[in-house]
Amino acid sequence: MALVQTTGPSARAVSEVVRLDGHVLDSLVLVKVLDTIVDAGASYKILELDVGTTNRDESHVRIEVSCPDEAALGALLERVQVHGVNREGQEEAHLVPVDQDGVLPDDFYSTTNLPTWVRLSGHWVEVGQPEMDCAVVVDLDGTTARTLPMHRARRGDRVVVGMHGVRVAPPRRSAGPGEFAFMTSEVSSEKPKGLTVERVAATLRRARLHDVGGQSRGILAVCGPAVVHTGAAPALAALVREGWVQALFAGNGFATHDIEAAVLGTSLGVPLSGAEPSEHGHANHLRVINTVRRFGSIANAVDAGWLRRGVLYECVRAGVPFVLGGSVRDDGPLPDVISDTAAAADAMREHLGGIGVALMLASTLHAIATGNLLPATVETFCVDINQAVVTKLADRGSHQALGIVTDVGLFVGDLADLLCGPDWRAQVTRGP
Ligand SMILES: NC(=O)c1ccc[n+]([C@@H]2O[C@H](COP(=O)([O-])OP(=O)(O)OC[C@H]3O[C@@H](n4cnc5c(N)ncnc54)[C@H](O)[C@@H]3O)[C@@H](O)[C@H]2O)c1
Numbered sequence: 316m317a318l319v320q321t322t323g324p325s326a327r328a329v330s331e332v333v334r335l336d337g338h339v340l341d342s343l344v345l346v347k348v349l350d351t352i353v354d355a356g357a358s359y360k361i362l363e364l365d366v367g368t369t370n371r372d373e374s375h376v377r378i379e380v381s382c383p384d385e386a387a388l389g390a391l392l393e394r395v396q397v398h399g400v401n402r403e404g405q406e407e408a409h410l411v412p413v414d415q416d417g418v419l420p421d422d423f424y425s426t427t428n429l430p431t432w433v434r435l436s437g438h439w440v441e442v443g444q445p446e447m448d449c450a451v452v453v454d455l456d457g458t459t460a461r462t463l464p465m466h467r468a469r470r471g472d473r474v475v476v477g478m479h480g481v482r483v484a485p486p487r488r489s490a491g492p493g494e495f496a497f498m499t500s501e502v503s504s505e506k507p508k509g510l511t512v513e514r515v516a517a518t519l520r521r522a523r524l525h526d527v528g529g530q531s532r533g534i535l536a537v538c539g540p541a542v543v544h545t546g547a548a549p550a551l552a553a554l555v556r557e558g559w560v561q562a563l564f565a566g567n568g569f570a571t572h573d574i575e576a577a578v579l580g581t582s583l584g585v586p587l588s589g590a591e592p593s594e595h596g597h598a599n600h601l602r603v604i605n606t607v608r609r610f611g612s613i614a615n616a617v618d619a620g621w622l623r624r625g626v627l628y629e630c631v632r633a634g635v636p637f638v639l640g641g642s643v644r645d646d647g648p649l650p651d652v653i654s655d656t657a658a659a660a661d662a663m664r665e666h667l668g669g670i671g672v673a674l675m676l677a678s679t680l681h682a683i684a685t686g687n688l689l690p691a692t693v694e695t696f697c698v699d700i701n702q703a704v705v706t707k708l709a710d711r712g713s714h715q716a717l718g719i720v721t722d723v724g725l726f727v728g729d730l731a732d733l734l735c736g737p738d739w740r741a742q743v744t745r746g747p
Pocket of ligand 1: 646
């Protein structure tokens with residue numbers, strides 16, 4: 316560790332040398348890091364800058380950062396670590412045992428969603444299941460480490476405290492031309508939508524190809540009720556049926572309206588055929604919830620032959636797991652909804668292994684909740700009519716997300732056209 320005291324006007328200032336390695340120039344990561352340092356009222360000196368000789372080469376930068384005091388320096392290093400900035404040095408990670416179930420040591424290291432390593436007994440050990448806003452727990456013999464959500468901490472768990480002996484890597488840049496570029500935090504609102512949909516379709520095709528090659532890269536769909544309201548449920552159902560979705564996260568609203576549309580042909584009482592809303596249509600979704608509660612689960616409703624189409628029907632038929640997380644807005648709720656939100660997040664975590672691409676479709680709540688759980692290496696597309704949602708997702712730490720500001724109904728329909736061919740549209744006209 317290079318901790319030095321500076322002299323001059325700020326005689327008590329402290330400095331530390333940090334490193335940044337990777338594709339940090341073309342992804343503008345270095346610029347973001349330097350901006351963050353200056354915005355924090357600190358100063359920097361670039362000690363080394365090795366940019367390689369081709370644009371495939373990684374760059375290596377050593378920066379001396381100076382702050383007025385240790386507290387400011389610690390806070391700043393935490394902020395720049397989300398961009399892959401690491402302290403120099405080989406110091407061991409500091410471990411402290413948990414002394415109360417569900418409570419972490421005060422100075423616990425708070426994780427980013429980047430690939431992370433901790434230094435244990437002279438070796439860098441990769442942290443399993445990268446997830447932001449967690450702690451890092453080390454097993455008893457000190458050879459493995461994994462992220463630990465606060466509520467899962469148990470007395471005696473050995474948790475990393477402080478930032479010493481912790482390293483992160485910015486996500487690697489994609490390998491081929493036209494591939495998804497990580498760390499761009501792009502929002503596409505004024506670009507041709509056709510090209511954007513093609514880019515998403517190409518990413519999903521690549522994910523499936525990798526599956527064939529033995530490398531699991533599942534596709535996760537995260538859905539809000541607007542998917543059904545805009546008439547996109549049949550397109551999403553076709554994507555599930557044809558193997559383009561390996562896990563689905565949503566809430567009571569999406570699931571209820573998907574089933575309402577499948578059984579009654581309405582979404583929140585509005586006929587999806589375009590007909591005039593019927594007088595008592597507003598209660599349709601409540602009647603649907605009530606009936607599914609009588610069946611005991613959505614799968615039972617499918618087995619009984621009552622639910623015969625729709626997104627969740629296709630999930631049950633294809634064995635695609637779904638997690639329905641609860642909220643205080645929920646009517647009913649459906650029996651499959653997990654109303655304990657910590658338990659819902661745990662259930663979502665169970666399905667993230669092997670997920671390579673996430674499609675967030677018109678849900679602020681569930682998109683951001685899922686973004687909090689995903690490693691930065693998962694290629695993420697957030698489709699929403701409101702630019703603030705996709706910006707918020709990136710601001711919350713999901714820097715890898717590509718925001719697509721558009722109507723979800725048009726987007727999912729176009730995606731199904733590209734991936735499933737035009738035949739799925741014939742099923743829509745048949746209706747419930
Ligand atoms: N009856 C019910 O029980 C019921 C009904 C609705 C929602 N909920 C629950 O409330 C919680 C929050 O709901 P939510 O996720 O829908 O709300 P949300 O406000 O978190 O997200 C809705 C999103 O849809 C976007 N959107 C709206 N129209 C769109 C369009 N045409 N194209 C693209 N994006 C569009 C909005 O911009 C917004 O981001 C969820 O858990 C949900 O299940 C329950």
